[in-house]
Amino acid sequence: MAEVRLEGIVKDYGSFRAIHGVDLDVGDGEFVVFVGPSGCGKSTLLRMIAGLEEISGGRLTIGGRLVNEVEPRDRDVAMVFQDYALYPHMTIAENIGFGLRMRDWKKRDIDRKVQESARILQIEPLLERRPAQLSGGQRQRAAMGRAIVREPSVFLFDEPLSNLDAKLRVEMRTQIKRLHAMLGTTTVYVTHDQTEALTLADRVVVLDQGRVVQQGHPLELYERPNCRFVGEFIGSPQMNILDAIVDRTGSQTVLRVGSTSVPTADLPLRTGTHVDVGIRPEHIYWTSLDDGLLTPMVDVYEPLGSDTMAICDLEGQEVTARLDPKVRIRPKERIGLGFDASNLHFFDPRDGARIDAG
Template sequence: MSTVEIRDVRKSYGAHAVLHGVDIDIADGEFVILVGPSGCGKSTLLRMVAGLETITGGTISIDGRVVNGLEPKDRDIAMVFQNYALYPQMTVAQNMGFALELAGARKEEIKRKVDHAAGILGLEPLLGRKPAQLSGGQRQRVAMGRAIVRDPKVFLFDEPLSNLDAKLRVKMRAEIKALHQRLRTTIVYVTHDQIEAMTMADKIVVMQGGHIEQIGTPLDLYDNPRNMFVAGFLGSPAMNFLDGVIVGEEGRFVELAGAGRVTLPGRIPTATGSAVIVGVRPEDITISDGDGIVGEVVLVEPTGSETHLAVRVGGQDLVVVLRSRMALVPGERVNLSFDESKFHLFDKGSEERISVARL
């Protein structure tokens, strides 16, 4: 078993608190991604699991053993950094086997493990090269291979793809996911890129300001965000937010500021007059023939398979994702229809999600 338990973990630098009592359970073989904006505490938390940062309060356990006081080498973890951290004077094979050499492993065992990891990662032709002779993606695979040969209980990844170009990031995402499916080792992965989190994780931990906002599977967080921060952070393009007021005798409608009335997907009889925020994802808005809310096209961005629009409605720009190609130009007026069954409703004051059934 390779479980990780994080209990009420806190971190302060003097009077400055960075983490405010974090609780996370990571199951054996689970791929968990810590995601959030820069400065939210995700990398600090990962470094605390690794033993590279001291813990101000709480406990971190690996396989039921509290590791707060253990040195990194005694935690049976392997960490992959964003800057690769390869020794420039060593070959690929030497970089991958160096930790085993330091541990006193026999040469035959080192070669066997290095060859095995190289086979998994497609590095066999590169074993004799030095890091300066490798591309960014190849260096990242070497860093991953160095972790694999140690056969750790837990892999830790600290924004490993942030230095790669967009095309290579897509390729490396697939390689890391395939590696996890093959090894089934527990992985804790940090990124600020929500696309990485959505496409790779078994479970996502969304962080902000040293707090956990929500934990769940990618689709659960996407479909049922707990608050406006999670709703706006996950999804590309981001969710649209519209100010509104609950109206109607049974509270089934929302009057959107400057944009007309829309219907809620349920009855909320006690909420008439409540100020709310309506969230609607760009893919849940379509261009209609004569019905819906009128807006003015501000920007057209064709991407090939999709067309992204910015449409001004009531003084606010909404992002719309169209699956089909349309010959639209800035300044043109269009009618927008919403998939009202997929509305997200948030309290105006707290920004917490409102269940239509209990409003």
């Protein structure tokens, strides 16, 4: 096993800078997930670690060894791609053993390794089939088998589950997590799906436009996003952002949201300043109109069984609330919504930076 260290890593495609000096440590045995919107540079960063993309600047070390100029096959990493990249004319067993044959392993040893990985991934009955005779999830497991048999120091995954349907994605997610618990191999995993990131990662790295915007334990990012971008990206359904104006009545700070005033902890902002107030749908509860901090109109209501999503209109601003399914509400009805002020997040409307309440 090995740790992966990125120091000031830069990637230029001609005059376009795709990665702007990324510093990052992936600990030995750690499961790190790169997450971010399409085009933010996740694959580019991963492919540089794999050696499939030249590094324009900075230092990359794997297990303490500088590998900037080292060939992919000599980096002791194994990559699993979104499209599986299995050889169609080979059986699954031949696909899984391919890397070992290239390394001149003996047939008997290859067979043993292939069997062992097939058992771990529960694809033993499929070993004599060809990729076209497998389902998407089975193919993905075969691709993982090919990575496992090489016993690399580092696993690299680029959106390995994005071609699978929703149910299978959840199953494979659990399988990948189990696999990591069993093998303990250092893993870097790329996805644009924040749920996948939160459920798999020891540490999540959020990227935006070729830069790391925040990294930390999944709950740390959820509970204390350092900017509006992370606040909105992490968590589902998305965090509500309300435009409010800071006001004060005596010593009490209040937020004016339209014609409503909501008491809050003090903010290091002058009276009259605009602030973006973030509140997660799951932190909003239903209450009477009299007790409601906000009293919006229900626009759309979605009963999901486990909870009910109420998408409301608050004087032109949209507020989504995740409510107890027992609450009966109707479209076009005015309802009372409450929340704990400690669940509010504040962001600077100019640059999205987090503002801490006093």
